[in-house]
Amino acid sequence: MLTAGENDLLCRVEGDAPMGQMMRRYWLPACLVEELPEPDCDPVRVRLLGEDLVAFRDSDGRVGLVAEQCPHRKASLFFGRNEEGGLRCLYHGWKFDVEGKCTDMSSEPPGSTLCEKVKHKAYPVREAGGLVWTYMGPAAEMPEFQRPIFSPREETSVSIFKIFINTNWAQGLEGGIDSAHSSSLHSTDMPAARVPGSTATGTAWARPTTDKSPRLQVQETDFGFRYAAIRRPIQNSATHDYVRVTSFVAPFHIMIPPNNVYNVYQMSVPVDDTHNIIYICAWSDSGPGVDLEAWRKFTGTQIGIDLDRTYRKIDNAANNYGQDRQWMKLGNFTGIRGFPNQDIAMQESMGPIADRTGERLGASDVAIVEFRRVMIKAVRDFMAGKKPPGHGVKAEDYPSYGSWERVVPKTTDWRGFEPYPAKQAAE
Ligand code: FES
Numbered sequence: 380m381l382t383a384g385e386n387d388l389l390c391r392v393e394g395d396a397p398m399g400q401m402m403r404r405y406w407l408p409a410c411l412v413e414e415l416p417e418p419d420c421d422p423v424r425v426r427l428l429g430e431d432l433v434a435f436r437d438s439d440g441r442v443g444l445v446a447e448q449c450p451h452r453k454a455s456l457f458f459g460r461n462e463e464g465g466l467r468c469l470y471h472g473w474k475f476d477v478e479g480k481c482t483d484m485s486s487e488p489p490g491s492t493l494c495e496k497v498k499h500k501a502y503p504v505r506e507a508g509g510l511v512w513t514y515m516g517p518a519a520e521m522p523e524f525q526r527p528i529f530s531p532r533e534e535t536s537v538s539i540f541k542i543f544i545n546t547n548w549a550q551g552l553e554g555g556i557d558s559a560h561s562s563s564l565h566s567t568d569m570p571a572a573r574v575p576g577s578t579a580t581g582t583a584w585a586r587p588t589t590d591k592s593p594r595l596q597v598q599e600t601d602f603g604f605r606y607a608a609i610r611r612p613i614q615n616s617a618t619h620d621y622v623r624v625t626s627f628v629a630p631f632h633i634m635i636p637p638n639n640v641y642n643v644y645q646m647s648v649p650v651d652d653t654h655n656i657i658y659i660c661a662w663s664d665s666g667p668g669v670d671l672e673a674w675r676k677f678t679g680t681q682i683g684i685d686l687d688r689t690y691r692k693i694d695n696a697a698n699n700y701g702q703d704r705q706w707m708k709l710g711n712f713t714g715i716r717g718f719p720n721q722d723i724a725m726q727e728s729m730g731p732i733a734d735r736t737g738e739r740l741g742a743s744d745v746a747i748v749e750f751r752r753v754m755i756k757a758v759r760d761f762m763a764g765k766k767p768p769g770h771g772v773k774a775e776d777y778p779s780y781g782s783w784e785r786v787v788p789k790t791t792d793w794r795g796f797e798p799y800p801a802k803q804a805a806e
């Protein structure tokens with residue numbers, strides 16, 4: 380349970396809100412690379428931390444991310460012409476390159492120097508792991524860009540789905556570190572089975588346990604925290620535990636335990652105070668991983684079938700997420716297809732910003748409590764002039780980074796287990 384002030388501190392990201400200002404000190408995902416497939420392709424609207432932007436790929440293949448409103452008289456550059464090295468506003472023809480430099484001002488008389496004086500707002504951009512990343516903070520505090528954890532090498536197999544969600548970012552994040560909900564909400568897609576560990580097929584992730592009330596243990600780290608969810612396994616329950624270790628990496632990254640085929644990585648990126656975009660990556664650095672369309676089919680996130688071209692859900696609150704009560708009578712737990720859709724139905728039903736002042740938390744909410752504690756402390760420290768958690772630290776410097784899952788002897792201390800995810804998935 381939080382006070383109303385703490386809830387605002389955690390959730391609000393627009394304008395001068397401290398959480399948004401802190402997030403600006405990290406590299407943030409702006410959109411998928413596939414949204415900008417080729418030079419001079421259609422521009423894309425991007426809204427991040429309450430700021431409206433336009434992403435485009437110029438004639439040389441470079442990506443730009445600029446303020447949506449033209450500096451002249453504020454028409455939207457989203458409608459602009461993307462050609463010959465820049466984005467040209469339709470209204471009076473001013474043109475900007477990927478760095479926000481004005482390169483043409485056809486509406487001004489010959490000899491005018493106004494073009495040289497106008498600098499449009501543009502953020503630095505990098506492409507890696509299937510995403511376009513940007514940095515929106517002060518230049519002096521920009522950390523060195525490093526490849527994302529889910530794509531340590533150019534060749535790493537990464538398949539990503541993206542969904543626009545009508546809730547605050549922290550609700551989405553809390554879904555990803557809430558181990559207990561998977562045993563209820565996702566019980567049809569993640570059934571119990573006599574398997575050695577989490578096992579992926581094209582239609583389900585089987586798990587070696589029927590235990591719905593995991594015991595949770597947390598450990599604070601430099602980058603956030605990690606936690607173990609410990610369940611009774613189906614086999615050898617007298618001597619063994621089924622342990623799932625998840626890492627939270629500030630400000631909004633979650634390393635979810637892998638299955639036998641791929642690792643799973645979630646980001647809940649704040650669009651503004653009341654919307655977020657979830658990106659979930661299935662990745663493997665030691666095998667083929669999972670094909671993009673198979674990943675989107677399994678998760679119910681195919682564009683044109685489940686999502687529109689802006690990554691908004693076709694089944695949504697307006698039609699009760701397509702919930703099928705007859706299907707429930709036949710044994711499906713939720714009647715909602717695809718585990719992200721089940722999550723989103725629950726998260727959006729909590730309201731645009733969940734009221735955390737009147738919750739009744741239980742033992743299975745330990746990781747949720749830790750997330751709030753870590754991030755509220757981080758943002759208060761940031762307001763007092765300290766660096767955000769993990770800021771500028773390289774991934775390889777974290778000895779306890781990563782996630783894993785396994786049936787282990789009860790004597791095993793999960794904190795000492797070598798966790799690097801790709802190695803775990805390969806074993
Ligand atoms: S508003 Fe864009 S050129 Fe005038």
Ligand SMILES: [Fe+2]
Pocket residue numbers: 554555560561564565718722
């Ligand atoms: Fe979930």
